[in-house]
Amino acid sequence: xxxxxxxxxxxxxxxxxxxxxxxxxxxxxxxxxxxxxxxxxxxxxxxxxxxxxxxxxxxxxxxxxxxxxxxxxxxxxxxxxxxxxxxxxxxxxxxxxxxxxxxxxxxxxxxxxxxxxxxxxxxxxxxxxxxxxxxxxxxxxxxxxxxxxxxxxxxxxxxxxxxxxxxxxxxxxxxxxxxxxxxxxxxxxxxxxxxxxxxxxxxxxxxxxxxxxxxxxxxxxxxxxxxxxxxxxxxxxxxxxxxxxxxxxxxxxxxxxxxxxxxxxxxxxxxxxxxxxxxxxx
Amino acid sequence: xxxxxxxxxxxxxxxxxxxxxxxxxxxxxxxxxxxxxxxxxxxxxxxxxxxxxxxxxxxxxxxxxxxxxxxxxxxxxxxxxxxxxxxxxxxxxxxxxxxxxxxxxxxxxxxxxxxxxxxxxxxxxxxxxxxxxxxxxxxxxxxxxxxxxxxxxxx
Numbered sequence: 543x544x545x546x547x548x549x550x551x552x553x554x555x556x557x558x559x560x561x562x563x564x565x566x567x568x569x570x571x572x573x574x575x576x577x578x579x580x581x582x583x584x585x586x587x588x589x590x591x592x593x594x595x596x597x598x599x600x601x602x603x604x605x606x607x608x609x610x611x612x613x614x615x616x617x618x619x620x621x622x623x624x625x626x627x628x629x630x631x632x633x634x635x636x637x638x639x640x641x642x643x644x645x646x647x648x649x650x651x652x653x654x655x656x657x658x659x660x661x662x663x664x665x666x667x668x669x670x671x672x673x674x675x676x677x678x679x680x681x682x683x684x685x686x687x688x689x690x691x692x693x694x695x696x697x698x699x700x701x702x703x704x705x706x707x708x709x710x711x712x713x714x715x716x717x718x719x720x721x722x723x724x725x726x727x728x729x730x731x732x733x734x735x736x737x738x739x740x741x742x743x744x745x746x747x748x749x750x751x752x753x754x755x756x757x758x759x760x761x762x763x764x765x766x767x768x769x770x771x772x773x774x775x776x777x778x779x780x781x782x783x784x785x786x787x788x789x790x791x792x793x794x795x796x797x798x799x800x801x802x803x804x805x806x807x808x809x810x811x812x813x814x815x816x817x818x819x820x821x822x823x824x
Numbered sequence: 825x826x827x828x829x830x831x832x833x834x835x836x837x838x839x840x841x842x843x844x845x846x847x848x849x850x851x852x853x854x855x856x857x858x859x860x861x862x863x864x865x866x867x868x869x870x871x872x873x874x875x876x877x878x879x880x881x882x883x884x885x886x887x888x889x890x891x892x893x894x895x896x897x898x899x900x901x902x903x904x905x906x907x908x909x910x911x912x913x914x915x916x917x918x919x920x921x922x923x924x925x926x927x928x929x930x931x932x933x934x935x936x937x938x939x940x941x942x943x944x945x946x947x948x949x950x951x952x953x954x955x956x957x958x959x960x961x962x963x964x965x966x967x968x969x970x971x972x973x974x975x976x977x978x979x
């Protein structure tokens with residue numbers, strides 16, 4: 543399968559890439575290409591120009607400062623999964639990245655490409671929404687950032703503007719007493735998440751002081767579940783099951799493998815398990 | 825338009841003009857005659873097209889030849905040295921790690937990457953490492969044995 547013909551430009555800097563985006567209408571940015579190339583092979587995407595940003599070192603890398611971790615948009619899933627910085631400060635992000643596809647896919651796919659593509663079966667979006675991460679964008683007119691919860695707008699639709707490049711993601715480091723987990727019910731053929739549940743809980747003196755649960759794969763964008771009923775409890779299995787059962791979606795996505803109702807059901811089960819795993823790590 | 829690329833394939837310098845849409849697997853197979861990387865599913869799932877790019881296992885059906893510009897690519901043809909099979913090739917032979925053989929080049933290159941990261945993997949780690957490679961003869965048991973054989977030989 544060949545993509546349709548296109549012109550190829552390789553950017554040597556973010557500024558050059560922004561200039562090329564201005565210059566070429568309907569151009570697409572390509573990082574690792576693991577979302578875009580499959581779309582182009584199926585002719586679901588036929589950009590006239592592809593701007594290869596895969597070599598922009600300024601967009602690569604993982605760092606921690608002042609209680610926040612920063613992941614450059616061109617950082618691969620393999621690098622995120624193996625990161626010592628994330629293992630120490632935000633292991634749930636590394637855990638989710640390690641669940642993506644397989645070793646070959648993780649070697650090429652990037653966090654920026656992943657979230658800019660915004661597949662509902664992707665593992666990263668629910669984790670970023672759970673963490674309250676911010677997504678940073680750059681355009682010729684400057685930089686801006688927005689909450690991950692607002693970034694994912696609809697199926698394959700995000701907040702990235704036509705003239706913008708996603709530069710990095712910032713996420714708060716997990717504090718003392720906080721545990722988090724990402725659990726995935728994986729499609730056996732594609733490796734995408736049918737349902738993926740990201741959960742975190744904070745425990746002080748045996749009582750829950752904060753809790754969060756975000757489920758991917760159920761709706762077009764990550765679905766946050768109100769688990770505030772857990773606050774003040776000792777996070778018993780019963781309390782967790784009751785909180786996770788609050789997952790709902792008005793119009794859940796469904797396909798030949800998993801109906802909408804089934805996804806909601808599995809989301810509750812995985813939400814419960816993710817909360818319990820988070821509790822055990824807190 | 826065409827893109828001018830220079831890369832190293834199995835240790836030899838290669839220079840070519842390619843269409844931007846030329847996929848790495850087609851470049852290797854059709855332009856260079858290296859037909860070891862097989863085209864299976866064409867959707868980044870089966871792993872038959874796996875090659876090493878700068879030491880990392882990648883699916884060459886989901887990479888543009890233009891993206892490999894400046895890289896060092898290793899295909900199955902580049903593993904044997906001086907007529908001696910690579911320990912992984914020997915392992916697949918000794919342990920009957922293949923039936924039809926279609927997945928084998930990709931399996932061996934993924935296993936090569938795995939062993940570079942983890943020289944003595946457990947059975948479970950081998951299965952996880954080869955998750956991106958599908959064998960439709962379903963000969964996974966012997967494939968795991970073949971990788972273990974190679975791991976021992978290489979240690």
